[in-house]
Amino acid sequence: MPQHLPFPNDRIAVVSITRHGIALAGKVVAALPGATLFAPDKFRAEAAAAAPGAAACYAGKTGDQIPALFAAFDGIVAIVSLGAVVRLIAPHLKNKDADPGVVVLDEAARYAIPVLSGHLGGANALAGVLAETLGAQPVLTTASDARETLAVDLLGRELGWTFEATHDEIVRASAAVVNDEPVALVQEAGNRDWWPRHANGRSGPLPANIRLEIGRIEDIDPAAWGAVLWVSHRPLPAALAPQLAGKTVIYRPPQPPSAAQ
Secondary structure (H helix, E strand, O other): OOOOOOOOOOOEEEEEOOHHHHHHHHHHHHHOOOOEEEEEHHHHHHHHHHOOOOEEEEOOOHHHHHHHHHHHOOEEEEEOOHHHHHHHHHHHOOOOOOOOEEEEEOOOOOEEEEEEOOOOOOHHHHHHHHHHHHOOEEOOOOHHHHOOOOOHHHOOHHHOOEEEOOHHHHHHHHHHHHOOOOEEEEEOOOOOOOHHHHHHOOOOOOOOOEEEEOOOHHHOOHHHOOEEEEEOOOOOOOOOHHHHOOOEEEEEOOOOHHHHO
């Protein structure tokens, strides 16, 4: 079984509204250190037994809890029907940078379905953890994960890399990757062993449309590429900025200790 990356934080709410779902929720909480089980007050005894010391019960409607859950948690596992979850969260969605990762898990633990913020919110990674823990099938619908190609907004995340790009640049580079346009990945810095661990792990080779260049950004022809992914500690050379504008994502690996001093 492939080893999935851990969910990138421990602020996770597990929501269940049925007696059988609460029993499963206890297993989910046990697998995710720091997670909290949320259940209706009428199932207080069941919730306390399923997740000792990590259960919170609420009165009233489940939908009324969503604003507080969105504000306090980075990830939500909902053991609730997919349609119901969509209706519950729809009025509270903001944008992919702010919304938590949301995963729906059926009561039989057959499927773990990322519904919201699969990449930046970590829902795909969370579904991978649930799949390994419970033997569920992760249902990934993001194009980069379905095809096991590069996820532009996740490159180097597990290694502590950050990225600099506008929303439009991320969209353009991501489209270039999944539409098989030529993409240059110029790596001047950082750990080069990123592909096997990328986005829950990739088992195949780097896709043919992505060309890895170990060198300097000045060595490539910007016009030859649909997108450029640049891994470096340097500022973008001013002479190249106009040619790379709108189609470049810059990644910043952590500085080596000697350089950071």
